[in-house]
Amino acid sequence: MAMKIPRLLQAALVLIGVYVGFIVVFDVLLQAIIPSSLLAMYMFFVTAGVFMVFTYDEEGTRELVAPIKALVEDPSKRLIRNIVFVIVPLAAGAATYFQMQPSFEAPVELRTIHPAPPTTAKIYGKQVNLLKLENPFRELEKEDPDQFRELVDEGAAVYIRNCQFCHGDKLDGNGPYAAGLNPTPLNFQDVGTIAQLQESYLFWRISTGGPGLPKEAAPWISSMPVWQDFLTEDEIWKVILYLYDYTGHEPRSWEHE
Ligand code: HEC
Numbered sequence: 101m102a103m104k105i106p107r108l109l110q111a112a113l114v115l116i117g118v119y120v121g122f123i124v125v126f127d128v129l130l131q132a133i134i135p136s137s138l139l140a141m142y143m144f145f146v147t148a149g150v151f152m153v154f155t156y157d158e159e160g161t162r163e164l165v166a167p168i169k170a171l172v173e174d175p176s177k178r179l180i181r182n183i184v185f186v187i188v189p190l191a192a193g194a195a196t197y198f199q200m201q202p203s204f205e206a207p208v209e210l211r212t213i214h215p216a217p218p219t220t221a222k223i224y225g226k227q228v229n230l231l232k233l234e235n236p237f238r239e240l241e242k243e244d245p246d247q248f249r250e251l252v253d254e255g256a257a258v259y260i261r262n263c264q265f266c267h268g269d270k271l272d273g274n275g276p277y278a279a280g281l282n283p284t285p286l287n288f289q290d291v292g293t294i295a296q297l298q299e300s301y302l303f304w305r306i307s308t309g310g311p312g313l314p315k316e317a318a319p320w321i322s323s324m325p326v327w328q329d330f331l332t333e334d335e336i337w338k339v340i341l342y343l344y345d346y347t348g349h350e351p352r353s354w355e356h357e
Pocket residue numbers: 213214258259262263264265266267277281283284285286292293294297302305306309310322323324325327339
């Protein structure tokens with residue numbers, strides 16, 4: 101006859117199997133980490149279910165608790181009993197201690213780096229439709245490359261005078277002030293910033309700066325200035341030309357999607 105697995109061990113194996121199963125299902129199928137509170141809730145119900153099945157009849161119940169009963173009552177198991185009776189309270193104490201211990205780490209501030217832009221925004225005192233807004237100089241790139249070059253150079257001058265302190269003279273977010281700022285100035289060389297965005301999005305972000313960010317971008321303590329207070333609209337469009345020209349990124353546009 102095959103060796104019989106003790107009922108208590110069976111129950112434990114079922115619980116471990118289900119626990120691993122939940123983690124694997126989440127990881128492989130949903131590509132996500134299961135939240136520990138959710139896992140605790142699932143495991144609570146599974147444990148209750150397993151307990152009901154394993155204690156369905158009297159014989160099963162007796163088999164289930166037999167090892168525990170033996171551990172407590174059997175005189176020959178004295179040594180193990182003493183060890184278990186020391187280890188269990190110690191483990192419970194340690195678990196409680198580590199759970200209650202205060203953590204001195206600052207809480208993680210999750211923030212949306214590219215919050216969805218509003219469809220309309222108030223920029224330079226006008227209500228602007230960001231979906232329709234385009235860089236008025238962009239078409240010159242093909243139509244009049246020489247004039248376009250000049251505009252890019254003017255944009256560069258705007259950038260050096262105003263932006264490089266934070267965003268860096270290489271546009272890599274590493275300006276002299278950058279180390280003192282949190283959130284840090286964005287690195288425009290990175291494919292995760294302006295390469296992902298439309299020019300109208302940049303126009304909105306540059307004009308309205310940190311204070312112009314929508315509520316869902318909170319906690320928002322961005323030092324990005326409100327440039328509509330300091331630059332003209334044309335200067336902002338030109339500095340945008342420069343950002344794309346220098347980094348070699350293409351602005352995203354609706355047509356290409
Ligand atoms: C005082 C420092 C500072 C200066 C000066 C500054 N910025 Fe910023 N900028 C930031 C910070 C910090 C962020 C990141 C937080 C945010 O998105 O508001 C940022 C974000 C941006 C973004 C958003 C990019 C994205 O991927 O969402 C753009 C565009 C931008 N800056 C352009 C400019 C331009 C153009 C200038 C100059 C006219 C400028 N910045 C000057 C600090 C600065």
